[in-house]
Amino acid sequence: MNLSFFDQFMSPYLLGIPLILLSILFPTLLLPMPDNRWVTNRLSTLQLWLLHLITKQLMTPLNKKGHKWALILTSLMTLLLTINLLGLLPYTFTPTTQLSMNMALAFPLWLATLLTGLRNQPSASLGHLLPEGTPTPLIPALVLIETTSLLIRPLALGVRLTANLTAGHLLIQLISTATMTLLPLMPAVSILTVLILFLLTILEVAVAMIQAYVFVLLLSLYLQENI
Template sequence: MAPNFFDQFSSPTHFGVPLIMIALTFPWILYPTPSNRWLENRLVTLQNWFINRFTQQLLLPLNPEGHKWALMLSSLMIFLISLNLLGLLPYTFTPTTQLSLNLGLAVPFWLATVLIGMRNRPTAALAHLLPEGTPPLLIPILIMIETVSLFIRPLALGVRLTANLTAGHLLIQLIATATAVLLPMTVTLATLTMTVLFLLTLLEIAVAMIQAFVFILLLSLYLQENI
């Protein structure tokens, strides 16, 4: 049993090699590479169907200029889902529970959308800082508020993903510890906590996929405002 529940969120090392490096590169080898055969296997067909459906739903509100981001956003979506789901396996490490990694993904993408808006549509990009019809006395205050909210966006992206995954892992750790403690004492309560643990694991699987989708969806909304 770990002496501290938060030890599961520290990056472990093996022979001096940080395991976060393996965790970040491992998802890419799980997906089959499409071949030139006429008929694909079931796994590749399912993978292509999922990526096509996700890309269609994601790019539906965007104009054709935003479709250039399809490959990048789809790849990031698959990458985040893989990291989140692999982190639920026993004796693994979840890189997306680290705020530094999530901010490292959120800040560059958010900054890219802002720079695209300032380059292509500077007037429209700056107009988001001041709603139309604002009274003159409120103009300085609203500009400061909107500017702060603009710079908080990448922080909110990273904190949202980190907090949801961290909370889920902590709950699973707590209930698993309670199950191990109650099992020698009373089988009834241990069975009840084990059932709760199973249901919570299913919920965490859904949360892992939903949070990856929300991360990409918010990036697409930020992109939509600037193109």
């Protein structure tokens, strides 16, 4: 029984061929491509408005040097948003529930922000490891603590995204299983669980969008410290 709950997090295979790459790329194929017409349709207009809004929110705290990252961060936001939302549909697989994928996104981007700071302003980047005015006896301990805090950032990014989506999918499956079990036994109680399931689904849609935004927002904050 417990294994069946976690079957949804196993990478799908077809004839021994892993389909996780297809599940990552397929959501992006659903986005409408902009064309050369002066007047676009409503879906393309809505998509351009959302991309403009996201880019504006991410780039406002950054200076002109950080604006070079606009395409990367906006594309990452779009990818995570589409994958998280489509993963809530029945009989689908959510790649962002895999810690390996989230770490593969978090670690290189975090390392890129760190190396950018060390290349452009090494003194300021290393200065974050030791707050100003620290007493001399506390300097070794604070440097160790700040270094650990710096190195744990990509792990926190990946684990946060994985844990939130995994917990939401498990709750939805548990409550839906309870609903199907209680339907022939206690119909009145099953109606209540259906209502809870509906509210939880709305919550998970919000969580899917918020976690994608938080993932990219934290990367932009790490970039802000290093430019």
